[in-house]
Amino acid sequence: MRWRPSCRACRSAVLTPSTDVGNRLSKIYTRTGDDGSTGLGDGSRVAKDSPRVAAYGTVDELNSTIGMVLACEGVDAAVREALTQIQHELFDLGGELCIPGMAMIGDADIARLETVLDAFNEPLPPLKEFILPGGGMAAACCHLARTVCRRAEREVITLRHGEPEVRPQAQHYLNRLSDLLFVLCRVLARAGGHGEVLWQHERRRKPAAG
Secondary structure, three states: OOOOOOHHHHHHHOOOOHHHHHHHHOOOOOOOOOOOEEEOOOOOEEEOOOHHHHHHHHHHHHHHHHHHHHHOOOOOHHHHHHHHHHHHHHHHHHHHHHOOOOOOOOHHHHHHHHHHHHHHHOOOOOOOOOEEOOOOHHHHHHHHHHHHHHHHHHHHHHHHHHOOOOOHHHHHHHHHHHHHHHHHHHHHHHHOOOOOEEOOHHHOOOOOOO
16 A cells, blocks of 8 residues: 655554544644654654755745635636545645655656646747736635645755655655646646736836936
8 A cells, every 4th residue: 555644644544544544634733842842754743844844845835825826716627636635645745844854755656747747838929028917816726726836845955855765756756746846837828818928027116316
């Protein structure tokens, strides 16, 4: 059986039978974190502001922002399927980061992202200007997910500096995902009829004379 642990859930789910998981997860508060520490999936405890917790916590935040995209109206089936699959993979990635030594995201997952990215990007016109976040609710939410993804990538890099045993696939997956989310921002802006919001250099406010 392949576990899908993430963040708080991983501590209960990773090493317990499935019949017991529901009982464990029904206990929402435990008070064990009142001292500023949290439990990892291997049973060890670390500070809640440790680089590892920051990394998998931001992956969880990223998953939530993708949920915001999926909650928007007008997201077509192909985009919805791609993002739903990504949510499952992010849950796996959170579990990998929460459990030292765990491997759940692999090269095949990264290659799949590249294939999906190429498929969505191929019909888009070449981009000649920078894009501002916007272009309708779905596109704007996707821009938010893109920026959270970049932050998650930075935090995984920070974690790897301190704990080099953390697998590079986690970093590579997030790097590729941020590129895919950028492409999906363009897709969603166009599909929603709002169009892309292009940065206009001439609108930059000039400094006052004197």
